Structures are given as C-alpha cells and as structure tokens.
Amino acid sequence: xxxxxxxPKDIEQKWYAIWLEKNYFHAQEHxxxxxxxxxxxxxxxxxxxxxxxxxLNNTLQDIMIRYxxxxxxxxxxxxxxxxxxxATQNVVExxxxxxxxxxxxLGRDAFIDEVWKWREKHGGLIISQLKRLGASCxxxxxxxxxxxxLSNAVRKVFVALYQxxxxxxxxxxxxxxxxxxxxxxxxxxxHEEEDGYLWHIRYPLADGSGEVVVxxxxxxxxxxxxxxxxxxxxxxxKAMIGxxxxxxxxxxxxxxxxxxxxxxxxxxxxxKVTPAHDLNDYEMSLRHxxxxxxxxxxxxxMNANAGPYNGLDRFECRxxxxxxxxxxGFLVDKTHYRVPVGKCYRCKTTxxxxxxxxxxxxxxxxxxxAVKAVQEGRTxxxxxxxxxxxxxxxxxxxxxxxxxxxxxxxRIPAWYCDECEEVIVSETEPAGCSKCKSRTLxxxxxxxxxxxxxxxxxxxxxxxxEHTETLxxxxxxxxxxxxxxxxxxxxxxxxxxxxxxxxxxxxRDVYLHALVRDEQGQKMSKSKGNIVDPIVEMDKYGAxxxxxxxxxxAAMGRDVRISDKRIQGYxxxxxxxxxxxxFVLANIQGFDPRSMALDTAKLGLAEKWIxxxxxxxxxxxxxxxxxxxxxxxxxxxxxxxxxxxxxxxIELSKSMLNTDGAQYTRWVLHYVMKSILELLHPIIxxxxxxxxxxxxxRESESIVIASYPKERPEFVFxxxxxxxxxxxEVISGVRSIRGETGISPSVMLxxxxxxxxxxxxSLIGAHSVHIKDLARVAxxxxxNHDGERPxxxxxxxxxxLEVYVPLEGVVDIDKETERLTKQMxxxxxxxxxxxxxxxxxxxxxxxxxxxxxxxxxxxxxLEFELQSLQKAYSLLLG
RNA sequence: AGGCACGUAGCUCAGGGGGAGAGCACCACCUUGACGCGGUGGGGGUCCAGGGUUCAAAUCCCUGCGUGCCUACCA
Numbered sequence: 001x002x003x004x005x006x007x008p009k010d011i012e013q014k015w016y017a018i019w020l021e022k023n024y025f026h027a028q029e030h031x032x033x034x035x036x037x038x039x040x041x042x043x044x045x046x047x048x049x050x051x052x053x054x055x056l057n058n059t060l061q062d063i064m065i066r067y068x069x070x071x072x073x074x075x076x077x078x079x080x081x082x083x084x085x086x087a088t089q090n091v092v093e094x095x096x097x098x099x100x101x102x103x104x105x106l107g108r109d110a111f112i113d114e115v116w117k118w119r120e121k122h123g124g125l126i127i128s129q130l131k132r133l134g135a136s137c138x139x140x141x142x143x144x145x146x147x148x149x150l151s152n153a154v155r156k157v158f159v160a161l162y163q164x165x166x167x168x169x170x171x172x173x174x175x176x177x178x179x180x181x182x183x184x185x186x187x188x189x190x191h192e193e194e195d196g197y198l199w200h201i202r203y204p205l206a207d208g209s210g211e212v213v214v215x216x217x218x219x220x221x222x223x224x225x226x227x228x229x230x231x232x233x234x235x236x237x238k239a240m241i242g243x244x245x246x247x248x249x250x251x252x253x254x255x256x257x258x259x260x261x262x263x264x265x266x267x268x269x270x271x272k273v274t275p276a277h278d279l280n281d282y283e284m285s286l287r288h289x290x291x292x293x294x295x296x297x298x299x300x301x302m303n304a305n306a307g308p309y310n311g312l313d314r315f316e317c318r319x320x321x322x323x324x325x326x327x328x329g330f331l332v333d334k335t336h337y338r339v340p341v342g343k344c345y346r347c348k349t350t351x352x353x354x355x356x357x358x359x360x361x362x363x364x365x366x367x368x369x370a371v372k373a374v375q376e377g378r379t380x381x382x383x384x385x386x387x388x389x390x391x392x393x394x395x396x397x398x399x400x401x402x403x404x405x406x407x408x409x410x411r412i413p414a415w416y417c418d419e420c421e422e423v424i425v426s427e428t429e430p431a432g433c434s435k436c437k438s439r440t441l442x443x444x445x446x447x448x449x450x451x452x453x454x455x456x457x458x459x460x461x462x463x464x465x466e467h468t469e470t471l472x473x474x475x476x477x478x479x480x481x482x483x484x485x486x487x488x489x490x491x492x493x494x495x496x497x498x499x500x501x502x503x504x505x506x507x508r509d510v511y512l513h514a515l516v517r518d519e520q521g522q523k524m525s526k527s528k529g530n531i532v533d534p535i536v537e538m539d540k541y542g543a544x545x546x547x548x549x550x551x552x553x554a555a556m557g558r559d560v561r562i563s564d565k566r567i568q569g570y571x572x573x574x575x576x577x578x579x580x581x582x583f584v585l586a587n588i589q590g591f592d593p594r595s596m597a598l599d600t601a602k603l604g605l606a607e608k609w610i611x612x613x614x615x616x617x618x619x620x621x622x623x624x625x626x627x628x629x630x631x632x633x634x635x636x637x638x639x640x641x642x643x644x645x646x647x648x649x650i651e652l653s654k655s656m657l658n659t660d661g662a663q664y665t666r667w668v669l670h671y672v673m674k675s676i677l678e679l680l681h682p683i684i685x686x687x688x689x690x691x692x693x694x695x696x697x698r699e700s701e702s703i704v705i706a707s708y709p710k711e712r713p714e715f716v717f718x719x720x721x722x723x724x725x726x727x728x729e730v731i732s733g734v735r736s737i738r739g740e741t742g743i744s745p746s747v748m749l750x751x752x753x754x755x756x757x758x759x760x761x762s763l764i765g766a767h768s769v770h771i772k773d774l775a776r777v778a779x780x781x782x783x784n785h786d787g788e789r790p791x792x793x794x795x796x797x798x799x800x801l802e803v804y805v806p807l808e809g810v811v812d813i814d815k816e817t818e819r820l821t822k823q824m825x826x827x828x829x830x831x832x833x834x835x836x837x838x839x840x841x842x843x844x845x846x847x848x849x850x851x852x853x854x855x856x857x858x859x860x861x862l863e864f865e866l867q868s869l870q871k872a873y874s875l876l877l878g
Numbered sequence: 879a880g881g882c883a884c885g886u887a888g889c890u891c892a893g894g895g896g897g898a899g900a901g902c903a904c905c906a907c908c909u910u911g912a913c914g915c916g917g918u919g920g921g922g923g924u925c926c927a928g929g930g931u932u933c934a935a936a937u938c939c940c941u942g943c944g945u946g947c948c949u950a951c952c953a
Binding site: 005006191198214215216217218229261262263265266267270271272273274278279280281283340353385386388389392393396484485487488515517552553555559561563565566568569570571572573574575576578579580581582583584585586587631632635638639646647650651654732735736737738739740742744745746776830833834837840841842843844845846847848851854855858862 | 881882883884889890891892896897900901902903906907908910911912913915916917918919920932933934946947948949950951952953
C-alpha cells in the first residue's frame with residue numbers, strides 16, 4: 001500500500017539498488033532475439049561534478065534508452081569518464097599546491113601516480129551522481145579513456161595515421177598557454193574583445209631618406225620584427241619596397257617587403273612582421289624567406305633576443321618599451337582600440353602565439369569523408385540547422401594540433417634516436433633505433449589532446465581493435481545525444497575517426513540539445529554565482545520532478561532556462577500521479593485483471609472514451625519520442641494524466657464503481673493507470689516503479705523491463721468518444737454558469753437540454769448520470785427542437801446543444817443578463833469576422849475546399865449560438 | 879566582420895499560413911471520502927516595429943531595432 005504522501009528520497013534509493021542488483025541495465029552481446037539499440041555517453045571529466053548540462057544530457061539519453069529497452073530492444077548505454085588532460089592536471093596540481101608541492105618537485109612519474117590516486121579517491125563522484133539521477137547505464141562496461149584497452153586503441157590509431165602520412169610533426173605557430181605551458185588546439189582558445197590600444201611607431205629608412213610608420217596592438221613584439229610589409233599595389237610605399245629600415249631600439253636592419261595579405265586601408269597600410277609570434281607573420285616569413293627571431297619564452301617572459309628587455313614579463317615589457325619609444329621619439333600615436341584577445345579555455349590566461357614543434361593530424365581528407373557521410377544521410381544531424389554549421393566548419397578545417405606539453409594523458413608513441421635523430425613511431429617501445437640500431441632512444445614527452453582519445457570513444461569502448469562481439473552487435477550506435485557546444489571538439493572528430501577506422505559512421509543520429517542557462521538566460525558560471533546545482537534540486541524536489549522539468553524544457557534548438565518554480569510545479573505533478581495511484585489501488589482491491597476476459601462491448605461510455613484518449617496519447621507520445629521532441633512528450637503525458645485521466649475519468653469513475661459495470665471500470669482504471677506509469681517511466685523512473693509495483697497483474701517483475709504501451713486497435717471507439725465530448729461540454733457549460741453567476745456548489749440544480757435530434761437526445765439521456773454527478777444536477781430534462789424553451793434560465797450553448805439552468809429562486813437574474821450580454825458581444829465579433837471572410841469571393845474561390853467548409857461550419861455554429869443567446873436573453877427578461 | 883537563433887499573457891516558454899496556447903502568478907468560489915502539492919470557474923495578449931507575398935500572415939520573405947550564441951589570421 002502506498003503511503004499518504006510521496007517521499008522521493010527513500011524510494012529512489014531503494015529502486016535504484018534493486019535495478020542494479022537485478023542487472024536490468026545490462027545489454028547482451030549474444031542475444032539474437034531483439035534488435036540492438038546503442039547510445040554511448042558523452043564521457044564526463046573524471047574531475048567533474050554533476051552540473052545542469054550533465055543532468056539534461058543524461059536525462060535525455062536515459063529517456064531514449066529506457067524507452068527502447070521497454071519497447072523490445074537490446075538496449076546498451078555505454079558509460080564512462082574522460083581523463084580530461086589539462087583539466088585534471090590542473091585540479092591535481094592545485095591540490096598538491098595546498099601542500100606546498102609542485103609537480104616538478106615530484107617529477108613526471110610520481111606526479112602521474114598522484115593523478116591516478118586522485119582519480120581513485122574522487123573520480124567516482126560524477127558516476128554516483130549520475131546514478132542518483134537514475135541513469136540506466138550498463139555500469140558493468142564502464143570505461144575510462146586512460147584504461148589499458150582504450151590506451152591501446154589510441155596508440156594503434158596514432159601509428160596507423162602516422163603510417164598513412166596523416167600525422168606529421170612540424171614547426172608551427174600554435175596557441176600557447178604560458179600558464180599551462182602547453183600548446184592548445186584552435187578550438188581550445190576563447191576569443192574575446194578587450195579595450196586596448198593601437199600604437200603607431202616610426203621606423204626610419206636605413207638610408208635616411210624617410211620613414212615608415214607601422215600600426216600595432218602589440219608593440220613588444222617589434223623586438224622580434226624581421227621585416228615590414230606593405231601591399232604591392234600601395235602607391236605610398238611602392239618606391240620603398242626592397243629598401244631597409246632600422247628597427248628602433250634594437251637597431252637592426254630589416255627589409256620592406258610586399259605582400260598581398262596586407263590591407264591598405266588598415267592603420268597606416270604598413271605592417272610590422274614578427275614571424276615567431278604571429279601566425280600571419282610566420283606564413284609571410286615562409287613566403288619571403290625571412291629570419292625568425294623568438295623573443296618570448298614559454299612562460300611569457302622576454303628572452304635574450306629581446307636585448308635590454310630580457311627577463312621581463314611580456315606585459316611589463318610593453319610598458320617599458322612604450323616609455324622608451326616615446327623618449328626616443330619613435331612613438332607617433334597611441335589610440336584606443338578594441339583588441340581581439342585569445343584566452344586559454346581552462347585558465348583564461350592570454351594566449352601567446354608561439355613558434356614550436358608540434359604534432360598535427362592532417363584533417364582535409366578525413367573531413368571530406370565526414371562531410372560526405374552527412375550529405376548522404378548516413379548520419380543525420382538533429383535539429384537540421386546544425387548541419388550547415390557542421391559543413392561550414394568541416395570545409396574550413398585546419399590541421400589539428402594534437403600534442404600537449406603536459407604530463408597527464410596518452411604519451412605520444414614516438415621515440416627519438418640520440419645518435420641519428422631518427423623518429424620511430426610504434427605501438428610498443430622499440431628496442432633500438434630502426435635506422436642506426438642505437439640503444440639510446442628518448443620517448444616524446446608530449447601527450448595527446450584529450451579529444452584524440454575521446455574521438456575514438458564509440459568504438460574504443462566496445463573493445464576495438466579487437467573484433468569483439470560487442471562491436472559487431474552494437475556499432476554503429478543509434479544516436480549520440482550531446483550539447484551543441486562540443487559539435488566540433490568531439491562530434492566532428494568521432495565522425496572523422498569512426499569513418500577512418502570502422503569504415504562506418506559512429507552514429508545514425510546526432511541529437512544536439514541546447515545549453516542550460518539560469519532563469520534570466522545567462523550562462524551559468526561560478527563567478528556570476530548563478531549556478532543551479534542539480535543535486536540541490538533533487539534534494540528539494542526529487543529526481544523525478546527534476547527530470548520531468550528538464551524534459552519539458554528541452555524544446556528542440558532552444559536554450560533551457562531552468563526555473564526552480566517550474567521544477568516545483570512538476571513536483572506537484574509527481575504527487576498527482578502518486579495520488580491517482582492511491583485512488584486506483586483503493587478502488588481495485590481484490591481485483592485481478594487477468595481473471596477477467598475483456599469484452600469491449602460491455603464497456604461503459606466513459607471507459608470507451610478514456611481508452612480512446614489513451615490510444616491517442618500513446619500514439620502521440622511515441623511519435624514525439626521517435627522524433628526527439630522531448631518537450632512534446634512531457635506535455636502530452638502531463639496533459640493526459642492530469643487533465644484527462646485525473647480530472648475527468650477518475651471523477652467519472654467514482655459513480656460507476658457502485659454500478660453493475662464496476663468490474664469494467666476497475667479494469668479500465670487499472671489498465672489506464674498502468675499505461676500511464678509505463679508511458680512516463682522513461683522520464684520519471686522512480687515514482688512510476690513504486691506505484692506500478694503495487695498494481696496487480698504485472699507481467700514482468702519491474703517496470704524497467706515492462707513493455708512500452710502500444711496503440712490498441714480494439715480501443716478505437718470514435719463514436720463513443722464523440723458522444724462523451726457532448727457530455728463533457730454539457731458539464732462544463734453548467735459549471736461555467738454556476739461559477740459566473742455565483743451559484744454555490746452545494747445547491748443542486750435542474751437542467752434542461754435542448755437537443756437538435758432525438759437520437760442524440762436518447763444517447764445523452766442514457767448517460768445523464770455523468771451530468772448529474774459531475775455538474776451536481778438533480779434532474780436532467782430534454783426538449784426537442786419544437787419544444788418551448790424554459791423561461792428565466794441561464795444558458796450555455798455548445799456543439800449545437802442548448803443547456804438551460806432555471807434560475808428562479810436560485811440566483812439574481814441580473815448576473816446572468818450581464819453574462820449573456822458579454823457572451824453575445826464576443827460571439828457577434830467573431831461572427832462578423834467570419835462573415836467578412838466568407839463574403840469575400842476570393843476566399844471562397846481560392847481557398848481549399850476543406851477550409852471553406854470548415855469556416856462555414858464554424859459560422860453556422862456561431863450563428864446558432866448567437867440566436868440561442870438572444871432568445872434566452874429575451875426569455876430571461878420576459 | 880560574417881553566420882545562426884530568438885523577441886507571443888505579469889514571469890518562463892510551446893505553437894506556427896485559416897477561430898491566440900500551457901505552466902506558474904493573479905481573481906472568485908469550494909472541508910465532494912486520491913490529492914489544498916487539490917477542485918471548479920474566470921480575468922489578462924496592436925504574437926518587437928515597418929514593408930512585401932497571399933483570398934488569408936503571429937506564422938513565409940525583406941528591412942530595422944533589441945537580445946543571445948558561434949565562427950574569424952585585419953596588424
């Protein structure tokens with residue numbers, strides 16, 4: 001029996017433990033009887049703490065997995081975590097720093113040991129939080145990107161790409177974080193605009209014949225200038241091309257070169273060229289054979305090449321240099337300017353473009369395949385508008401810098417020979433140099449970008465490169481559900497690597513959901529202090545209410561604004577389900593649905609109607625689920641459960657339970673309640689299980705493995721549903737009169753219904769018990785079309801019926817006159833609009849016939865309503 | 879600089895070429911035996927502005943304003 005109130009906490013814990021114990025989430029490799037359905041989790045960082053984004057993402061995945069599991073699929077949800085190179089290293093470094101230890105004190109191996117220890121202790125947090133949410137992952141298969149198996153896959157892929165010539169090592173200007181001491185990929189740089197300056201600096205010609213003024217936002221880089229570039233067509237500078245300038249302060253001779261990249265319109269039209277610290281300049285230096293002078297070191301300090309500024313921080317150097325330039329008369333101007341600045345996505349330090357040797361993946365050919373796969377529809381991106389974004393990025397893709405100068409991660413499987421400088425790339429440590437046989441080899445110290453290993457996730461987690469049963473059965477996955485913010489980071493890379501190594505797309509569908517923001521639509525961040533903590537919400541309202549809220553918010557392609565108030569609103573919904581369950585259970589005591597053969601002919605009208613409505617809800621909910629319209633699923637089921645089942649059917653059933661047909665009412669109460677629980681289970685797994693377990697006639701031991709409701713052709717009671725809608729309208733009409741004229745609910749009323757045809761009259765008459773019951777009516781009388789309308793009555797008009805409520809002795813008739821006047825005004829206005837439309841020959845001629853007919857019908861309805869209201873009005877006064 | 883969304887009831891948002899919707903909030907009434915975390919009834923909107931297409935536009939197109947996000951090597 002169910003308790004008085006629903007208390008989520010214990011029930012959630014209880015059921016999750018049972019589900020695990022019963023192994024319901026486990027997918028079978030060796031099951032040919034059911035089709036597979038696969039999702040791989042976007043692996044959260046091991047350092048992660050569950051945030052709203054995770055909560056949304058995993059709720060949506062859990063909905064799909066639970067739905068498909070119930071619907072007869074061999075459902076696999078592959079879980080795991082990501083080692084998250086820089087993020088994790090930062091966290092562990094910070095923890096060590098509190099003890100006054102730096103990673104350099106420990107050395108590489110000891111530090112990595114520390115990270116593993118950290119993971120051992122704290123890495124399980126996010127997993128336990130996912131369990132709290134109710135995630136039905138196959139936990140036996142949990143993977144970590146640094147596991148032996150996955151690390152092996154990483155090395156295999158690296159070597160294969162290297163042998164294909166798709167991985168190369170090269171000098172390049174990379175995004176360098178002077179704080180993390182590592183290169184970053186283009187995607188790991190966040191671009192912001194800051195208030196800065198544009199400096200104009202005078203560079204005199206070496207022959208004393210004049211000068212060139214250059215404009216720059218980073219004056220300190222001039223110390224490494226090796227040229228000044230102008231546009232070849234620029235008349236102002238044409239004569240100077242090829243001449244030398246004297247670089248101020250450094251007193252070095254640098255040439256004036258011509259390059260089409262220079263924009264004549266910007267600044268002075270002359271650009272200083274610093275090949276070691278700017279990507280464009282570096283590329284220019286390659287075109288023109290310029291010298292490359294590095295002046296900033298990897299910590300962001302000036303080095304010996306910066307002459308007098310050696311050892312200064314880059315920003316300090318800027319200040320000193322400005323003073324010096326001014327003193328020496330080289331500074332022409334300094335104006336305010338909005339400067340685009342790149343920041344490290346982890347620590348927000350300003351990025352330094354930095355010349356260094358890095359490893360790259362040649363992406364062009366891989367990207368082409370990834371584009372083709374989507375164009376051919378082998379993978380669908382949902383919502384569709386992201387396809388364009390995907391193509392755009394893939395078509396403009398640049399090579400992917402995959403080396404990181406940190407310690408935590410997959411160490412690049414390359415060795416350098418000290419003797420002959422040969423580079424050996426191999427899955428296992430080579431015994432000696434393949435060229436000179438030397439034994440003195442040094443392994444590359446760099447590790448791989450985290451996304452390199454997560455790019456393999458859909459197949460590495462299934463045991464690749466082994467040809468496992470899991471891979472055979474579950475790859476490619478059915479859908480990837482993830483936030484659009486990692487479309488490039490992750491989805492794009494999985495596409496490229498999946499196609500290259502599995503010869504097939506990694507997923508059939510990619511569903512990209514929006515970001516979760518706060519109530520004002522702001523991105524949540526610690527600094528803003530607007531973080532909403534999922535755990536706190538679940539403590540307050542329970543996991544189910546929280547999940548339902550997220551689902552209801554997840555409209556396709558729109559940001560999710562979380563609101564505590566609405567989570568609370570759905571908490572009330574959970575309670576409503578609980579109470580509906582209580583009602584049903586109390587009224588079907590001792591009833592066993594299996595002991596009764598259902599004869600649909602014997603069902604009552606209300607029973608047929610609710611089964612008809614249930615069919616509709618099932619159909620619509622399934623369709624919405626199949627199309628990833630989560631908010632629609634939530635809405636459809638909310639509406640059906642609360643406003644159709646609870647508000648109407650349960651109320652209707654109350655009187656039926658005392659009649660001869662009570663067995664049928666019990667059967668229907670049980671059946672619909674059970675269906676509702678099953679329909680809702682993917683969204684709100686806990687309450688639904690708790691209530692479901694109390695119902696008799698379960699055909700499985702848990703709702704987790706019960707079958708998802710299907711539409712039933714024998715429940716298509718179209719005519720009965722139509723008749724029921726008349727009755728519902730009558731009840732609503734009477735209630736409305738009551739409410740608006742202020743008739744107390746305790747006063748029993750009589751009603752007179754004027755019906756256009758006698759057949760309908762007898763049909764409604766046969767079920768007038770519902771009207772009596774729900775509208776609190778003592779007597780229902782009928783009059784036909786010719787009959788005289790009763791006097792001094794309130795009137796409700798609906799669906800061609802006139803519902804009269806005699807008012808004499810019940811209420812002041814002024815209120816009803818007022819109400820009728822208002823109602824007539826409304827109807828008149830609508831009718832005018834309808835007439836205008838229907839009197840327009842263009843409309844009648846050009847609009848579709850169904851539309852015209854429909855409009856005509858509405859018009860007739862309105863006319864009827866108006867007439868009835870007018871008559872009632874006069875009868876009221878007379 | 880380009881691109882993509884979005885501007886609908888007080889709030890949060892659905893909808894999307896033919897009678898303006900939901901939840902919350904608001905007002906009135908209700909100790910009806912599942913539920914006051916409830917029930918019934920009700921008020922409330924030039925669907926951002928302007929133009930165009932159409933018989934018909936909140937919905938499609940263009941322009942503007944506003945907001946948010948993404949991408950980018952303009953020093």
